[in-house]
Amino acid sequence: MMEVATTRFGTVAVAEDEVWTFPQGLVGFEHLKRYVLLDSRKGASLQWLQALEDPSVAFLVCDPKVFLPSVEIRLPEGPAPLEPEAGKDFRKLKILTLLYVDRAEGKLHVNVHAPLLLDPGSRKGIQAVTDAPGATVSLPLQKS
Amino acid sequence: MLVLTRKSGQGIWIGDDVHVQILELRDGQVKIGIRAPQTKSVHRDEVYDRIRRLNILASSVQEKDLDKL
Numbered sequence: 001m002m003e004v005a006t007t008r009f010g011t012v013a014v015a016e017d018e019v020w021t022f023p024q025g026l027v028g029f030e031h032l033k034r035y036v037l038l039d040s041r042k043g044a045s046l047q048w049l050q051a052l053e054d055p056s057v058a059f060l061v062c063d064p065k066v067f068l069p070s071v072e073i074r075l076p077e078g079p080a081p082l083e084p085e086a087g088k089d090f091r092k093l094k095i096l097t098l099l100y101v102d103r104a105e106g107k108l109h110v111n112v113h114a115p116l117l118l119d120p121g122s123r124k125g126i127q128a129v130t131d132a133p134g135a136t137v138s139l140p141l142q143k144s
Numbered sequence: 145m146l147v148l149t150r151k152s153g154q155g156i157w158i159g160d161d162v163h164v165q166i167l168e169l170r171d172g173q174v175k176i177g178i179r180a181p182q183t184k185s186v187h188r189d190e191v192y193d194r195i196r197r198l199n200i201l202a203s204s205v206q207e208k209d210l211d212k213l
């Protein structure tokens with residue numbers, strides 16, 4: 001177990017096999033490669049993806065199937081830079097979407113156009129960017 | 145910025161694993177082919193900027209924002 005400092009949750013104990021590695025980081029956060037998923041106080045359907053290399057960086061994430069069952073998350077057609085084995089079968093991947101607060105509306109939104117794909121086998125992840133031009137970026141979060 | 149002039153069909157190598165080729169020039173648009181290893185991500189400017197902006201917004205979500213549900 002290692003002790004990880006976080007600004008939101010204080011010191012958190014993380015086992016090495018709980019770590020998710022994003023070899024490319026997330027877009028705009030390319031320098032942060034190692035993360036852990038922590039359940040939020042709302043339960044396991046909403047989790048925090050806490051960066052291990054920066055205490056202040058954590059992303060609220062959800063399983064889009066739980067909150068947005070009607071929304072189809074489109075995976076990129078191009079190569080998925082994960083392990084070749086995982087890339088062959090998207091069904092084995094865990095998919096999470098990032099939430100953000102629309103400050104004008106004061107509501108949580110889901111970014112459905114840049115989902116995180118996590119491969120439980122290698123514990124590696126990427127942020128997939130689906131780049132359909134002109135596509136809308138987000139939908140307000142609905143409770144299912 | 146390195147500036148190179150290329151004709152349709154010509155290309156550029158970046159390092160030894162990224163190849164960029166000008167495929168077609170028409171009506172003020174350039175069609176570009178990119179061959180790169182799977183570990184390199186390639187995005188249009190506007191898409192990259194949009195996702196980066198949303199990621200920065202997402203990183204500022206705090207515990208209290210859970211009450212907005």
